[in-house]
Amino acid sequence: MENWRGARLMVVASVVAIGWLSLVVMGSPVLHKVGGSKGWINHDVNYTEWAAQEHVYVGDWLIFKFDRRYFNVLEVNKTSYENCIDRDFIKNITRGGRDVVQMTEARTYYYLSDGGYCFHGMKVAVQVQEYQDPALAMVAPAPSPVVSGSSVFTCIWIIVANVVLFVNLMVVGIL
Incomplete structure (x- = not known):
């Protein structure tokens, strides 16, 4: 049970961190x-x-x-x-x-x-x-039209992917 609490805490902390980083990377409205x-x-x-x-x-x-x-x-x-x-x-x-x-x-x-x-x-x-961080533009290719949705969609996608990753790690027993 203690292991499950730690894993849940890790998932919540990761979701919050990824969400915050997404806002920082994408910039704030002006x-x-x-x-x-x-x-x-x-x-x-x-x-x-x-x-x-x-x-x-x-x-x-x-x-x-x-x-x-x-x-x-x-x-x-x-x-x-x-x-x-x-x-x-x-x-x-x-x-x-x-x-x-x-x-x-x-x-x-x-x-x-x-x-x-x-x-x-x-x-x-x-x-x-569309906002594109100049630092990321030099490293990553331009997003495809399918992926280049709104900032909210991108943030949700990142959060969902992060949660799926942690759930899979818990099932395998790594967390």
């Missing part, structure tokens, strides 16, 4: 203030330049800070973005002028402000990428 220190306003910000300097990854957040009496934030498709079309938007993320949205998948997200502000440059296209 909050990106759209437009930098000036925020989401209609002048003095080149959002194309701002977006080109940002490295946004799946799981990161964008925060739009603005005066909601004048501006809003609409997620649109590429055509609407390019032509400043504010009808038939994907999502209105405007809530109170300090609005956040999480980047949930690797793709380009398009945002604009309606009321004609888009025509004056108040739009941004944010390219979101």
Whole structure:
């Protein structure tokens, strides 16, 4: 019985350690203030330049800070973005002028402000990428499309594999 408790403790400790290491390796989400220190306003910000300097990854957040009496934030498709079309938007993320949205998948997200502000440059296209640790990229090959799911899926997979390993070691009698 004492051997079983020790094995269970080892499994729990391993699961916790692997989960924590997975978060460290994959990085923590970052909050990106759209437009930098000036925020989401209609002048003095080149959002194309701002977006080109940002490295946004799946799981990161964008925060739009603005005066909601004048501006809003609409997620649109590429055509609407390019032509400043504010009808038939994907999502209105405007809530109170300090609005956040999480980047949930690797793709380009398009945002604009309606009321004609888009025509004056108040739009941004944010390219979101899967996170890949540069240190691991030099050692390991790129993951296949089947394996390259979300960070949560990867963490769960690592935990399950670890538990299976320890159960097998207990059955064989090594632990």
